[in-house]
Amino acid sequence: MSNRLKDKWALVTGASSGFGAETARQLADLGANLLLGARREDRLAQVAADCQARGAASAHVHKLDVADTASVNAFADWAKATAGRVDLLINNAGGAHGVERVEDGRDADWEAMFQSNALGILRVSRAVLPLMKPHPGGIILNIGSIAGRVAYEGGSAYCASKAAERSITKALRLELNGTGLRVGTIDPGMAETEFSMVRLKGDKEKADAVYAGVEPLTAGDVAEAIVWAANRPPHVCIDEILMMCTAQAAPHKVHRGEG
Numbered sequence: 238m239s240n241r242l243k244d245k246w247a248l249v250t251g252a253s254s255g256f257g258a259e260t261a262r263q264l265a266d267l268g269a270n271l272l273l274g275a276r277r278e279d280r281l282a283q284v285a286a287d288c289q290a291r292g293a294a295s296a297h298v299h300k301l302d303v304a305d306t307a308s309v310n311a312f313a314d315w316a317k318a319t320a321g322r323v324d325l326l327i328n329n330a331g332g333a334h335g336v337e338r339v340e341d342g343r344d345a346d347w348e349a350m351f352q353s354n355a356l357g358i359l360r361v362s363r364a365v366l367p368l369m370k371p372h373p374g375g376i377i378l379n380i381g382s383i384a385g386r387v388a389y390e391g392g393s394a395y396c397a398s399k400a401a402e403r404s405i406t407k408a409l410r411l412e413l414n415g416t417g418l419r420v421g422t423i424d425p426g427m428a429e430t431e432f433s434m435v436r437l438k439g440d441k442e443k444a445d446a447v448y449a450g451v452e453p454l455t456a457g458d459v460a461e462a463i464v465w466a467a468n469r470p471p472h473v474c475i476d477e478i479l480m481m482c483t484a485q486a487a488p489h490k491v492h493r494g495e496g
């Protein structure tokens with residue numbers, strides 16, 4: 238497979254764990270330059286060290302809270318000073334908070350999900366697009382979810398925030414038509430990362446139960462799809478990828494084996 242990502246500048250949000258960290262590592266394998274952001278700087282530093290060891294052209298980290306406009310703008314200023322350009326933007330930062338039905342939902346959970354999963358993508362894209370527009374062939378990949386396509390009980394706000402991600406992706410695709418920039422969404426189903434620990438507020442027993450009897454997607458599986466989409470030639474835009482583990486035919490249709 239041709240490597241079109243060597244020496245390109247890739248910016249990954251939510252690079253401190255899960256899909257973002259693994260995408261950074263796989264981009265490092267291809268010799269990309271990395272601009273990595275998240276709130277946990279110690280974890281970011283560890284990922285950057287992994288990336289350097291795996292052959293990244295360079296790996297740089299900066300604190301980023303996509304829920305805060307000032308933080309996003311400071312991050313983009315830092316990216317401009319560090320790299321001067323961005324070829325690949327992975328809008329991955331986000332997650333789910335809570336599994337309550339609407340009647341029991343909490344404002345703080347709802348707000349956190351819309352802040353990161355929807356508004357975060359808008360803020361980061363607005364701030365980073367000036368670094369991309371002079372360089373046709375660049376690509377924005379947003380991380381959506383099966384939840385953005387199919388709603389489920391206890392997922393109202395998470396599903397809605399991921400449906401918003403889908404609409405933002407489609408609007409950006411239209412707005413950037415003619416610029417040579419590409420836009421797509423990667424929509425995974427159940428994957429084992431820190432996602433369930435965050436969603437279930439650190440309850441490990443409940444988080445483990447989400448994956449009981451199933452071989453879920455791994456962060457590596459999802460990162461492979463992201464990197465594959467990013468590595469297409471400039472005239473090819475992967476508009477969307479929906480991927481689930483074999484045992485998951487739909488959000489509610491999960492085959493669980495023994496043990």
Ligand SMILES: NC(=O)c1ccc[n+]([C@@H]2O[C@H](COP(=O)([O-])OP(=O)(O)OC[C@H]3O[C@@H](n4cnc5c(N)ncnc54)[C@H](OP(=O)(O)O)[C@@H]3O)[C@@H](O)[C@H]2O)c1
Pocket residue numbers: 250251252253254255256257274275276277278280301302303304329330331332333353354380381382383424425426427428429430431432433435456
């Ligand atoms: N795992 C799944 O089953 C699944 C399925 C479909 C879609 N997704 C989506 O995939 C994306 C990545 O999730 P994951 O599974 O890799 O979970 P994860 O392991 O919990 O990683 C989430 C990442 O997002 C970052 N993040 C969260 N809020 C942020 C904020 N306000 N500002 C900056 N960074 C923030 C976290 O970093 P810090 O905490 O250090 O800031 C972390 O690096 C999310 O958008 C999630 O909704 C996950």
